Amino acid sequence: MTPTSTLPAPARGPADHDVRDQIVAAATEHFSRYGYGKTTVSDLAKAIGFSKAYIYKFFESKQAIGEMICANCLRQIEAEVSASVAEASLPPDKLRRIFKASTEATLRLLFQDRKLFEIAASAATERWQAVVDYEERTRQLLRDVLQEGRQSGDFERKTPLDETVLAIHLVMRPYLNPLLLQHSMDSTDQAPALLASLVLRSLSP
Amino acid sequence: MTPTSTLPAPARGPADHDVRDQIVAAATEHFSRYGYGKTTVSDLAKAIGFSKAYIYKFFESKQAIGEMICANCLRQIEAEVSASVAEASLPPDKLRRIFKASTEATLRLLFQDRKLFEIAASAATERWQAVVDYEERTRQLLRDVLQEGRQSGDFERKTPLDETVLAIHLVMRPYLNPLLLQHSMDSTDQAPALLASLVLRSLSP
Known part of the structure; x- marks a missing residue:
């Protein structure tokens, strides 16, 4: 279940889809290397170079990214x-x-x-x-x-x-x-x- | 693989078979209650009321009992x-x-x-x-x-x-x-x- 199906859709620019893809690609790489269980959204944010709040704009939780x-x-x-x-x-x-x-x-x-x-x-x-x-x-x-x-x-x-x-x-x-x-x-x-x-x-x- | 098949059989009295059964029955009860992984042969010996050395006369290891x-x-x-x-x-x-x-x-x-x-x-x-x-x-x-x-x-x-x-x-x-x-x-x-x-x-x- 992705957040888009359960939460009211936030107002988004045309590039939002790309940002989501970018987060997912970076998270895939990060989880592959460091594991899913132990990694927090903060770890992920640091690794990608985004703020935690920015990631939460696109995914409601680590599980949503997973x-x-x-x-x-x-x-x-x-x-x-x-x-x-x-x-x-x-x-x-x-x-x-x-x-x-x-x-x-x-x-x-x-x-x-x-x-x-x-x-x-x-x-x-x-x-x-x-x-x-x-x-x-x-x-x-x-x-x-x-x-x-x-x-x-x-x-x-x-x-x-x-x-x-x-x-x-x-x-x-x-x-x-x-x-x-x-x-x-x-x-x-x-x-x-x-x-x-x-x-x-x-x-x- | 039981120890009898891999070790030279020690000299045993006629009651040895019963003692083995007794250890296995007590160990089954003990493992059922407290788990197999965490229990040592010492724990088992204490619980059964036998010495650790006595148990080792009949089983070469915890795994042999398992x-x-x-x-x-x-x-x-x-x-x-x-x-x-x-x-x-x-x-x-x-x-x-x-x-x-x-x-x-x-x-x-x-x-x-x-x-x-x-x-x-x-x-x-x-x-x-x-x-x-x-x-x-x-x-x-x-x-x-x-x-x-x-x-x-x-x-x-x-x-x-x-x-x-x-x-x-x-x-x-x-x-x-x-x-x-x-x-x-x-x-x-x-x-x-x-x-x-x-x-x-x-x-x-």
């Missing part, structure tokens, strides 16, 4: 998954790519730098709005691919679509949710392909 | 799962019961008292031998039920059995491994049944 970073990160994961899915034409291949690309993108974005993992872990634990929205969009992507596969005759049509979507999303959870992924590192090489194969067998007409 | 507690706990989970599976006659029903009973037993034994969760979390993180053995026995149970279902014609026979076993075990992981289960509490009511259904669809001949 949520923006989190939302950007999730959007990037989704963009990579979409790009990979777009390269496939058959629904089974699309489904395999969802498993593979989302695991790889999540791993790279959250674990290559453990400090961003910290924001992701807070987001997942406290179920920030960006996470709830991301999960819903992931289920929507699954739903689209499943519907396409049902129409093409690649996938069975007996099981209620919502049940199938929910179950497949549960199967993917250890590789999408950072809290589970941190304990699934041993299996990130093999598991997405093995699980995608199992899921595809479950979808055979 | 491993015995962990092994007992895992044996209890397995006993409950076996009892539930034994009530079913058809392989699909057996598979459903493995999902349901193992989730319920793990939840009850590890989470009803968060202090025992601490031992389980150490065991899972450090992959104690009791955990490795338990995972192998779980895969063996799955293998047995799958083989039975392949023979009865309930399950497909095309996929290599080992691949099927491994993939199903991966599907169950969030509800068996305490590190993942602690972040899966929202879904323990619905997920085991949903996932068992998906797995059963994947096994249809």
Whole structure:
């Protein structure tokens, strides 16, 4: 939830959007280096060279900045998954790519730098709005691919679509949710392909 | 790994087995109440009323006691799962019961008292031998039920059995491994049944 959706919009100049982006970019850099938990808005202000009051003009709290970073990160994961899915034409291949690309993108974005993992872990634990929205969009992507596969005759049509979507999303959870992924590192090489194969067998007409 | 398997067995009287059980029972009680991480063997000795040296006659370390507690706990989970599976006659029903009973037993034994969760979390993180053995026995149970279902014609026979076993075990992981289960509490009511259904669809001949 960004402050713009919960607070009355303050009067802003045309450059406000840029300033917000600038704060988010600097905060991403700062949190990546020094961690999210321990950093205060004062630390951040000092590092960026803005006053604390100026930052508060744009974000109501540190979490509001964290949520923006989190939302950007999730959007990037989704963009990579979409790009990979777009390269496939058959629904089974699309489904395999969802498993593979989302695991790889999540791993790279959250674990290559453990400090961003910290924001992701807070987001997942406290179920920030960006996470709830991301999960819903992931289920929507699954739903689209499943519907396409049902129409093409690649996938069975007996099981209620919502049940199938929910179950497949549960199967993917250890590789999408950072809290589970941190304990699934041993299996990130093999598991997405093995699980995608199992899921595809479950979808055979 | 218990000390008996790694150290030369010391000369012991016939009551040694009872003393070991007595220490484990008292330690289970003590860890449940005061936690595993913070408790030292000295604390434990004081609480049980034994000397520290006497405890070290039977266990080489606190972890050796923890491993015995962990092994007992895992044996209890397995006993409950076996009892539930034994009530079913058809392989699909057996598979459903493995999902349901193992989730319920793990939840009850590890989470009803968060202090025992601490031992389980150490065991899972450090992959104690009791955990490795338990995972192998779980895969063996799955293998047995799958083989039975392949023979009865309930399950497909095309996929290599080992691949099927491994993939199903991966599907169950969030509800068996305490590190993942602690972040899966929202879904323990619905997920085991949903996932068992998906797995059963994947096994249809």
